[in-house]
Amino acid sequence: MKCLVAGGNVKVLGKAVHSLSRIGDELYLEPLEDGLSLRTVNSSRSAYACFLFAPLFFQQYQAATPGQEALRCKILMKSFLAVFRSLATVEKTVERCCISLNGRNSRLVVQLHCRYGVRKTHNLSFQECESLQAVFDPALCSHVLRAPARVLGEAVQPFPPTLAEVTLGIGSGRRVILRSYQEDEADRTVKAMVTEMSIGEEDFQQLQAREGVAITFCLKEFRGLLTFAESANLSLSIHFDVPGRPAIFAIKDSLLDGHFVLATMSESDLRSPERHRLAPPLQADSTPHLDDFANDDIDSYMIAMETTADIEGSRAVPSMSFSPGHQPPSSPGPYSEDNDTEPSIEPGTPPPKKFRSLFFGSVLAPARSPPGPSPVLAEDSEGEG
Amino acid sequence: MKFRAKIVDTACLNHFTRVSNMIAKLAKTCTLRISPDKLNFILSDKVANGGVSMWCELEQENFFSEFQMEGVSAENNEIYLELTSENLSRALKTAQNARALKIKLTNKHFPCLTVSIELLSVSNSSRIVTHDIPVRVIPRKLWKDLREPTVPDADVSIYLPVLKTMKSIVEKMKNISNHLIIEANLNGELNLKIETELVCVTTHFKDLGNPPSASEDASQDRNPEQMAEVRIDIRRLLQFLAGQQVNPTKAVCNIVSNKIVHFDLLHEDVSLQYFIPAFS
Numbered sequence: 001m002k003c004l005v006a007g008g009n010v011k012v013l014g015k016a017v018h019s020l021s022r023i024g025d026e027l028y029l030e031p032l033e034d035g036l037s038l039r040t041v042n043s044s045r046s047a048y049a050c051f052l053f054a055p056l057f058f059q060q061y062q063a064a065t066p067g068q069e070a071l072r073c074k075i076l077m078k079s080f081l082a083v084f085r086s087l088a089t090v091e092k093t094v095e096r097c098c099i100s101l102n103g104r105n106s107r108l109v110v111q112l113h114c115r116y117g118v119r120k121t122h123n124l125s126f127q128e129c130e131s132l133q134a135v136f137d138p139a140l141c142s143h144v145l146r147a148p149a150r151v152l153g154e155a156v157q158p159f160p161p162t163l164a165e166v167t168l169g170i171g172s173g174r175r176v177i178l179r180s181y182q183e184d185e186a187d188r189t190v191k192a193m194v195t196e197m198s199i200g201e202e203d204f205q206q207l208q209a210r211e212g213v214a215i216t217f218c219l220k221e222f223r224g225l226l227t228f229a230e231s232a233n234l235s236l237s238i239h240f241d242v243p244g245r246p247a248i249f250a251i252k253d254s255l256l257d258g259h260f261v262l263a264t265m266s267e268s269d270l271r272s273p274e275r276h277r278l279a280p281p282l283q284a285d286s287t288p289h290l291d292d293f294a295n296d297d298i299d300s301y302m303i304a305m306e307t308t309a310d311i312e313g314s315r316a317v318p319s320m321s322f323s324p325g326h327q328p329p330s331s332p333g334p335y336s337e338d339n340d341t342e343p344s345i346e347p348g349t350p351p352p353k354k355f356r357s358l359f360f361g362s363v364l365a366p367a368r369s370p371p372g373p374s375p376v377l378a379e380d381s382e383g384e385g
Numbered sequence: 386m387k388f389r390a391k392i393v394d395t396a397c398l399n400h401f402t403r404v405s406n407m408i409a410k411l412a413k414t415c416t417l418r419i420s421p422d423k424l425n426f427i428l429s430d431k432v433a434n435g436g437v438s439m440w441c442e443l444e445q446e447n448f449f450s451e452f453q454m455e456g457v458s459a460e461n462n463e464i465y466l467e468l469t470s471e472n473l474s475r476a477l478k479t480a481q482n483a484r485a486l487k488i489k490l491t492n493k494h495f496p497c498l499t500v501s502i503e504l505l506s507v508s509n510s511s512r513i514v515t516h517d518i519p520v521r522v523i524p525r526k527l528w529k530d531l532r533e534p535t536v537p538d539a540d541v542s543i544y545l546p547v548l549k550t551m552k553s554i555v556e557k558m559k560n561i562s563n564h565l566i567i568e569a570n571l572n573g574e575l576n577l578k579i580e581t582e583l584v585c586v587t588t589h590f591k592d593l594g595n596p597p598s599a600s601e602d603a604s605q606d607r608n609p610e611q612m613a614e615v616r617i618d619i620r621r622l623l624q625f626l627a628g629q630q631v632n633p634t635k636a637v638c639n640i641v642s643n644k645i646v647h648f649d650l651l652h653e654d655v656s657l658q659y660f661i662p663a664f665s
Contacts, residue, residue, distance in 0.1 A: 158479040158514045191495060191519035193472045200510035 001031040001071060002100040004060040009255075010097045010112075014084030015228050016051045016258070021081045022224030023049040023260070028074045028132040029108070031063040031101075035256075039132045040077065046263035047221045048134045057255040059096070071101045073126035075108055083110050083122050093118070101126070136261050138248045141239035143209035145176065149229035149236045149251070151203050156226065158195050159219065165265070166222075168238070169214025174201045181216050181265075205235060215240045215247055215264040225249050225260040243267050386464055386522070388419055388490040388498075391451040398486055401448050402477040403631065404441070404655050409474040410628035411439055411659070416523060416531055417498075419454050419464040422446070426470075429530050436662040437621050440533055443655045457525055464490070465523035465531060468498065476500040476516035484511075496520050534660060537647060539639035540613035542598060543569040545648070546590045548636065551577070552626035554588050559619050561586065564664055567622070567646055568614035569638065571595050571607060579619070596637055613640040615663045625659050633657075 005013055016038065020027060024040030024047075031037075035057065039050040055061040064070035084090055096113040106127075112120040138144070155178055159166065165181040179196040201207050229236045229251045240247040244266030251258045392398050408415060408426045412434075418425040424445055430438035445452045456462035480486050480502045487501045497517040504512040523531070545551065554577060558565060562579040569575040575590045625648060635651040648659040 154512075158516075160475065193469075193476070193519065194493075194497075194517040195476075196515040196517075198513040198515070200512070202510040203506070203512075 001036075001064060002060070002062045002098070003031070003036060003058045005057070005097040005099070006059040006095070008091075009057055010094045011087055011091045012057075012232065012256070013053070013097065014087050014090050015231055016053075016256075017077075017081055017084050018087070019224045019228040019258070020049050020051065021077050023047050023221055025077050026074050027077045027080050028072070028129065029101075029126075030072045030131055031070045033063055036061070036063075036099075041132060041134075042221070047218065048132075048261040049221075049224065049259070050134070051256060051258045053256045054254070071103055072129055072131055073101065073108060074129045074132075075124050075126045079122075079124045080108075080110070083112070083124075134261055136246065136248055136259075138237070138239040138250060141241045141245075141248065143213055143241065144206060144237055144239045145204055145209060146206040146235055146237040147204045149226060149232075149234055151199070152226055152236055153230045155197050155199055156219065156223065158197055160195075163219055165216055166219040167214055167216040168240075170207075170209045170211050171198065172211060174207065174211060175199060176201070176204065176207070177214075206237070209240075213240075213242075215243050216269075217247055217262045217264045221260065221262055222249060225251065225258060228258065240264065243269075386457060386490060387453065387455040388464055388488070389451070389453045390445070390449045390488050392448055392486045393450045393484075395483075397448045398477075398480055398483060400653065400655075402474070402480065404443065404652070405470070405474040405477050406630065407628045407652075407657070408441060409470040411624065412470055414467060415439070415470050417466045417468060417520075418531065419466070420456070421454060421462060424448075425533075427531050430660065430662070435618055435621055437624075438534055438660045440658045441655065442657075447654050461525060461528075463528070465528060466490075466496075466498065466520040467523055468518055468520045472516070472518040473498070473500070476502075476518060479504075479514050479516075490520075491517070493517055496522055534658065536649075536658075537639065537641045537645060539647065540607070540642045541569045541571055541640045542596050543571075543573065543575055543638050543640075544594045544596060545636040545638050546575070546593060548626055548629045548632055552623070552629075555619065555623050555626060558586060559623055563619055564616055565619040565622060566614050566616050567638075567640065568612040569593075569640055570612045571609040574612075575638070576612070613642045615640055615643060615646045615661075617646060617661045618664050621661045625661070 017027070020038060020040045024042045026040060028039040029036070030039070032052075035052050035054040037050060037052045039048070041048045090112075093114040094112045095115060098109075098111040098113070100109050100111075102109055105123075106125060108124040108126045110122040110124065112122075114120060155176075156166070159178070159180055163180050167177075167179045167181045169177050169179075171177040176199045177196060178199075180192075180194055182192050182194065226236065232251070232253070234251045234253055237250045238247060239250065243264055245264065246261045247264050249260040249262065392401060404426075412426075412428040416425075416427040416429070418427055422445060424443050426439070426441040428434060428437065428439035430436050454462075454464065456464050477486075477500070480500075482505045484503045484505050486503075487499075489499050489501075491497050491499045493499075496519070498520050500516045500518065502514045502516075504514060506512050555565065558577065558579045561584065562581050564579070566578040566580070567575070568578065573591065573593045573595055575593055576587050577590075578585065578587045629650070631652065633650040633652045635649075637649040639647040639649065641647070643663050645660055645662050648657075648661075650657045650659075
C-alpha cells in the first residue's frame with residue numbers, strides 16, 4: 001500500500017485520527033479499492049468507529065502492489081496519533097504526508113514532507129491482522145435524525161465535559177431532547193445536577209422518529225465524531241432503533257465518510273422515572289431483554305458471531321456494505337478462541353458492563369427475529385482459514 | 386414553600402452570573418436564603434471551613450423582573466436551601482445568550498432549584514436548556530446558625546488596595562509560608578507579612594485611606610501609627626481574593642487585633658462580607 005496526502009487533507013487525516021483515538025487504543029488500517037479505511041473499537045466492544053477516505057482524497061493512492069494482496073494491519077493508536085499530535089503544527093508545516101506499508105520490515109512508514117525541505121519519517125511497527133468488521137446498516141434503523149454538526153455541537157454544549165452518558169429522544173411537540181444520564185443514585189448522598197437541552201424540529205434537516213423514542217449512549221465517544229464533523233462543517237446523521245440496539249452516527253462528503261457505532265442502554269437498564277420525563281413510555285412490543293446477559297459468557301457469543309461473519313465470505317468486502325438476509329449462527333467448528341491478533345480485555349479496565357453485554361445481547365434477543373442481520377461486531381476468525 | 390423568579394434583562398443576567406461565579410470560588414457548598422426582598426448566599430463558620438464565614442446579599446428587585454416566594458410559614462417567610470455553588474454557576478454559564486432565565490423551586494423526586502433558560506438561536510426556533518440543581522431544604526431549627534453576622538468593633542478599618550495586586554502577592558507568598566499576618570493602621574498603611582526561619586517578606590501598601598469610623602471615641606484614642614494585626618491561614622485569604630474577578634466598587638478591611646479580619650465589599654449593588662478568623 002502506498003498513498004500520498006497533500007495540503008489541507010493532511011490536517012483532515014490528523015483530525016480523523018484524533019477522533020478515532022477517543023474510542024480505541026488500536027488503529028486498524030485497511031487499504032481497499034474504495035479507499036483507505038481506518039477503524040477502531042473500544043476495549044469493551046461497545047463502540048466502533050471507522051473512517052473511509054476515498055481514493056480522490058489522496059494525491060496518489062495505491063491499495064496494494066499489483067499481484068499482491070492488500071496488507072491489513074493494526075497499529076497502536078498512540079503511535080499513529082503521535083505523528084499528528086499537534087494539528088496546528090501539522091497545518092503550518094506539513095506539505096505532504098506519505099503512508100506506505102513495508103511488509104518485509106513490518107513497518108508502517110509515515111513520512112511527513114514539511115516546509116524548508118524537512119522530512120520527518122515515522123516507522124511504526126504493525127501487526128498483520130484480519131479485517132475488523134462490523135456489520136451494520138443505517139437503513140435498518142427505524143429512526144433517523146440529521147442536523148448540521150454545529151447544531152449538535154450547540155446542543156451538547158451545556159453538558160459538562162466529564163458527563164459520561166446522555167439520553168437522546170423525541171419529546172412532545174417533536175422537540176429533540178438531550179438529557180444528562182445519571183447512574184443509579186440510590187447510594188449517592190450528593191445528587192448530581194441534571195441538564196436537559198430541548199431543540200425544535202426546525203433545526204434538523206431530517207427528523208424521522210416518533211415522539212417517545214429515546215436512546216442512551218456514551219457522550220464522550222460521540223463527541224469524538226462531533227468535533228470532527230464540526231471542523232469539517234458537515235451534517236451528522238443519527239440512526240437509531242429501540243434501546244439496546246446500537247446507534248449509528250454517520251457523516252459523509254465526497255471524499256470521506258465516517259461511522260461511529262455506539263451501544264445504547266437497553267430498557268432494563270434505563271430507570272423508568274428518567275424515561276417517563278421524556279414522553280410516554282416506549283411501545284409494549286419492544287423486546288424484553290434477558291436479565292442474565294451480564295452473566296453470560298461473552299466468549300461464546302463472539303464465537304457464534306465470528307462464524308456468522310465468515311459464512312458471508314466477506315474477508316475482502318468492505319465492512320460497511322450491507323449483507324442481506326439474516327444469518328442464524330451456525331454451530332461453530334472447533335475454534336481456538338484465542339486469536340493472537342485480538343487482545344483479551346485487560347483486567348485493569350472495567351468496561352461499563354451494561355453496555356458490553358447489551359451490544360451483544362441485542363444480537364441474540366430471542367423473542368423476536370430482527371428483519372435483517374443484527375448489528376454485529378466481530379473479527380474474522382483467523383482459524384477458519 | 387414556593388419560589389419563582391425571572392430575569393429578562395441581559396445586564397442583570399450577566400451580573401447575576403458574575404455573582405454566582407464569585408460564590409462558587411468562595412464556597413463549595415453554601416446556603417441560599419430567599420426572602421421577599423433579598424437573596425443571600427451564606428457560609429456559616431464551621432470547623433470544616435476553617436472558621437471562615439461569608440454573607441452575600443443582593444436586592445432581588447435589582448435583578449429579577451418577576452419574583453414570587455412563599456416561605457416555610459407566614460411568620461417565617463423565608464426559604465433556606467443548601468446547594469453546591471458550582472452547580473448554579475455552571476447552570477448560569479449556559480445563559481450567556483439567553484432571551485430569558487427562570488428559576489424555580491421544584492420537586493423532581495428530590496427538591497431542586499430548576500433553572501430554565503430560553504436561548505436565542507440563529508434560526509427562529511427556540512432552544513430551551515433546563516438545569517435541575519439538587520438542593521437540601523434547611524429546617525427552621527437550623528436557621529439560627531445562618532443569621533447575618535454582626536460586624537465586629539474593629540480596631541482598624543482601612544480601604545483595600547487593588548485586589549488583583551494583593552492576589553498576585555499573596556499567591557507568591559503562599560509558596561513560602563502557610564500563615565500570613567495582615568496588619569493595618571489608621572494612617573492608611575497596610576502590610577502583608579510572612580515569616581519563616583529563613584526569611585521574612587513584607588509588602589507595604591501606603592496611602593490607602595481609612596473610612597470614617599463609626600465610634601469616634603475609639604479611633605481618637607488610638608495612635609494612628611499603631612498597627613492592628615491578625616495572623617491568618619494564607620489559603621483562606623487567597624481563596625477570598627481568587628473569588629474577586631472584578632475589582633469591587635468599595636472594599637474595606639476591618640481588623641480586630643488577633644481575633645478576626647473582616648472584608649466588606651460592594652460589587653455594584655451586591656454586598657459581600659467575608660470573615661477570616663485568627664489562626665489559633
